[in-house]
Amino acid sequence: MRTSSLPLLKHAQAHGYAVPAFNFHDLVDLQAILAVAEEEEAPVILMASESTIRFAGFPYIEAMARAALKDSRALFALHLDHGRELDNIVKAVRHGFTSIMFDGSYLPLAENIRLSAWVVDIAHRVGINVEGELGQIPGTEDDISVAEQEAGLTDPALVAGFVAQTQVDALAVAIGTAHGLYKGEPKLDFDRLMAIRKETSVPLVLHGGSGIPDALAQRAIELGISKLNVGTELRLAYTGSITRAVQKREINDPRPMLNIAREAVMEAVREKIRLCGASGRARAIEV
Ligand code: 13P
Numbered sequence: 543m544r545t546s547s548l549p550l551l552k553h554a555q556a557h558g559y560a561v562p563a564f565n566f567h568d569l570v571d572l573q574a575i576l577a578v579a580e581e582e583e584a585p586v587i588l589m590a591s592e593s594t595i596r597f598a599g600f601p602y603i604e605a606m607a608r609a610a611l612k613d614s615r616a617l618f619a620l621h622l623d624h625g626r627e628l629d630n631i632v633k634a635v636r637h638g639f640t641s642i643m644f645d646g647s648y649l650p651l652a653e654n655i656r657l658s659a660w661v662v663d664i665a666h667r668v669g670i671n672v673e674g675e676l677g678q679i680p681g682t683e684d685d686i687s688v689a690e691q692e693a694g695l696t697d698p699a700l701v702a703g704f705v706a707q708t709q710v711d712a713l714a715v716a717i718g719t720a721h722g723l724y725k726g727e728p729k730l731d732f733d734r735l736m737a738i739r740k741e742t743s744v745p746l747v748l749h750g751g752s753g754i755p756d757a758l759a760q761r762a763i764e765l766g767i768s769k770l771n772v773g774t775e776l777r778l779a780y781t782g783s784i785t786r787a788v789q790k791r792e793i794n795d796p797r798p799m800l801n802i803a804r805e806a807v808m809e810a811v812r813e814k815i816r817l818c819g820a821s822g823r824a825r826a827i828e829v
Contacts, residue, residue: 544611545829547619547641547769548671548711550585551745553827554768559819560748563587564811565623565684565773567594570800571780572606574807579616582812584820585827586616587641587769589623592630593684604637617824621673623771624686631661640670643714647675648688651700658708666709673769676704677716679749683773688721698737705742712745712769713738717762719750722774730758732765739766747771752778756817763818772814779803779810 550561566572566588579586590603607620621641622634626648634642644661646654658674665672677696680688696715705713715738718730728750738746745768751759752774759770783806784799793799815821 543615543617543829544607544638544640545617545619546669546671547587547621547673548745549827549829550587550617550619551671551712551768553585553823554820555745555766557823557826558764559823560763560767560770561585561587562811562814562818562820563589563621563623563747563769563771564776564814565589565591565594565771567777567780568598569606570804571776571807572610574804575811576610576614576616576618578808578811578815579618579824580614582815582821583824584815584818584822585618585824586815586820587619587621589621589771589773590639591623591684591686591773592625592627595622595630600633600637607638617827617829623773624683625661626686628657628661632664635665635668635670641673642670643673643675645675645686645714647678647714647716651704655704655707658704658710662709662711671711673712673714673747674704674708674710675714675716676700679714679716679719679721681721681750683721683749686721693720695731695734696738698734698741701738701741705744710744712747713742714747714749717748719748719754721750722752724753728754728758730754730762732761735762735765735767745769751775751814759817770814770818772810775810775814776807779806782806
């Protein structure tokens with residue numbers, strides 16, 4: 543069943559777990575995510591970034607989500623990840639997305655607030671939830687790159703004002719995670735997370751979920767993270783499994799390769815669903 547993301551996030555917030563949110567790129571990884579979500583009875587958020595939209599196109603993404611409604615019992619939201627182009631945001635609304643992230647984090651604060659509020663206004667009219675971002679998360683997510691020196695952690699003092707002025711439904715916070723893989727062990731600023739948590743009641747989102755040691759991810763969830771975003775680990779599972787398979791034999795049919803990739807992505811998805819404590823939660827969620 544497709545739903546907006548807010549009921550999922552609210553349930554996670556009330557019960558102390560996080561909704562796993564996965565970047566997908568095509569039919570293979572989309573099916574992998576849904577298959578495991580169904581097996582684990584876990585709510586999931588399927589995230590398409592703007593570069594996935596450029597790759598696959600809105601009509602195909604919309605059609606895949608519609609097919610999933612017929613083919614799968616999984617409870618999911620379809621989410622635009624790091625939406626920056628207003629054109630894409632309007633198209634997402636038209637093409638069956640149920641959740642949108644407007645990423646104005648690279649803009650001056652007043653502009654981030656103004657545009658986030660505009661997106662919220664449009665999205666709420668049609669029952670779509672909006673995630674905003676305050677502070678900037680370093681690293682590379684698809685084609686969005688934020689250098690270490692441009693990145694800035696979320697200032698707790700700005701949180702209540704940002705949420706009140708924009709009316710976002712969820713807030714992505716920068717507390718030391720990064721998009722992509724980490725060079726060493728990431729250092730998460732849990733004091734900052736606790737301070738942010740005190741400033742607002744909206745569900746908080748942690749980006750850069752790939753490569754965070756399990757104990758740190760679990761601590762972040764205990765301290766109030768309700769959505770954990772994971773992209774790179776799925777991409778590595780997908781491409782790594784194909785690379786290894788190709789090295790072993792000559793390929794003249796993509797299907798066995800893509801089956802191997804689907805299995806590899808399923809493994810990575812299962813691990814994250816369990817890490818988030820999301821298994822078995824879907825049946826308790828009313829949408
Ligand atoms: P990773 O690619 O580091 O897992 O981050 C994913 C993400 O935060 C998507 O918004």
